[in-house]
Amino acid sequence: MAGINNQNFLMRDEETGSYWQQVTGAAIAGPLKGQHLTLFPKDELSFDLWKKGHPNGTVLAPLPLYASKYEKADWESEYSKLPTVIHASKGTLADRETIIGVVRNGAALAYPLSSLTVQSPVLLDTVGGEPVMLVLGPDGKSVRVFSRNIGGRTLEFYGRGGAHGSDPWALLESASLAEWSFDGCALTGEWKGQCLVRMDALKDYWFDWEHYHPRTGIYRH
Numbered sequence: 001m002a003g004i005n006n007q008n009f010l011m012r013d014e015e016t017g018s019y020w021q022q023v024t025g026a027a028i029a030g031p032l033k034g035q036h037l038t039l040f041p042k043d044e045l046s047f048d049l050w051k052k053g054h055p056n057g058t059v060l061a062p063l064p065l066y067a068s069k070y071e072k073a074d075w076e077s078e079y080s081k082l083p084t085v086i087h088a089s090k091g092t093l094a095d096r097e098t099i100i101g102v103v104r105n106g107a108a109l110a111y112p113l114s115s116l117t118v119q120s121p122v123l124l125d126t127v128g129g130e131p132v133m134l135v136l137g138p139d140g141k142s143v144r145v146f147s148r149n150i151g152g153r154t155l156e157f158y159g160r161g162g163a164h165g166s167d168p169w170a171l172l173e174s175a176s177l178a179e180w181s182f183d184g185c186a187l188t189g190e191w192k193g194q195c196l197v198r199m200d201a202l203k204d205y206w207f208d209w210e211h212y213h214p215r216t217g218i219y220r221h
Contacts, residue, residue, distance in 0.1 A: 002019055003019075005021060005028070006085060006086050006208070006211060007084060007085050007086070007208065008021060008022050008023050008208055008212075009021075009022035010022070010028075012030075013032075016030055016031045016032055017030050017031070018030030018031055018032040018033065018035075020037060021212075023202070023204065023208060023209075023212050024036070024212055025037035025038075025039055039200060041198065041200065042200075043142075043144070044142065044143075044203055045137070045139075045142040046137075046139040046141050046142055047059075048139060049137055049138065049139045049142055049182075053183070079096075080096045080098075081096075082096075084096065084205075084207050086207060086211055087207060088206050088207040088210050089210065092206070092210070092218060093110075093112065093206040093218065094206065095205065095206060095207040096205045096206070096207065097112055097113075097114075097205070097206045098112070098113040098114075098203065098204070098205060098206075099111055099112055099113060099203075099204060099205070099206050099209055100113060100134060100143055100145065100201050100202070100203055101201060101202040101203075101204050101209045101213065101216070102127050102132060102134075102145055102199065102200075102201050103127075103128075103200070103213070104127040104128035104129075104130045104132070104199070105127075105128030105129055105130060106128060107127055107128035107129075107217075108127075108213040108215060108216040108217070109125070109127045109216060109217045109218070109219055110206060110209050110210070110213075110216050110217070110218050110219065111123065111125075111134055111219040112206075112218070112219065113143070113203070115134075115219060115221065116134060116135075116136040116143060117136070118136070118140050118161075120159070121135060121136035121137075121140075121159035121160075121169075122134070122135055122136070122157050122158050122159035122171065123135075123219070124148070124156065124157065125219060130147055130149070130199075131147065131148040131149055131154045132145060132146065132147060132148065132199060133145070133146045133147075133148050133157055133196075134201075135157075135159065135171060135182065135184075136159070137169075137182045138169035138182060142182075143201070143203070144182065144184065144198065144201075145198070145199040145200075145201040146184045146196040146197065146198055146199060147196060147197045147199055148196065149197075150191065150194065150196055150197075151191070151194075155173055155174075155175075155196075156173070156174040156175065157171060157172065157173055157174060157180070158172055158174055159171055159172070160172065169182075173186075173189065173191075176189045176190065177189075178190070178191065178192070180196075183195065184196035184197075184198060
């Protein structure tokens with residue numbers, strides 16, 4: 001850790017001494033200023049959901065000195081109350097509202113996490129001309145984003161149940177009622193065995209996302 005810039009983590013590489021911004025992966029100072037790190041695909045899941053998909057997976061052990069700081073059940077709600085150094089535009093969203101940020105073909109859009117609920121776990125939209133889908137997982141916490149284009153067609157979906165509700169979680173293709181998994185793969189129907197393309201997305205606070213994506217839109221129901 002090299003510091004904090006607008007409450008966003010800064011990294012410093014040992015080889016050149018350049019400083020890199022966490023949220024963008026861009027070098028903002030030093031010999032490599034203007035260069036960008038390659039973004040690797042990532043997933044933010046509850047441990048229970050991850051373990052079901054990777055039963056033989058291993059877990060990085062926490063550092064005992066800091067374990068108490070990161071293993072609080074309510075740390076997100078506590079952190080959401082802290083003040084911010086910079087602020088979001090007036091009349092938009094609260095500074096620390098949690099959003100899912102998506103960038104496609106030069107267009108950026110922020111989806112308030114509150115838009116996805118157990119009762120309405122699927123959100124269909126278009127970003128930069130790309131038909132997209134946000135899906136709230138069976139745990140009621142994890143979110144994934146997919147392109148809805150497959151085989152030259154754009155599919156429509158809706159979700160059902162999950163997170164200890166009365167109905168089991170299901171992702172259904174609207175036209176055929178074929179069932180799809182949270183991995184974006186068809187379990188039944190004509191697309192069985194095929195998978196939608198996962199899209200990069202960033203779970204972030206609104207003030208931070210807007211600062212680094214000043215032209216972003218906001219999804220409204």
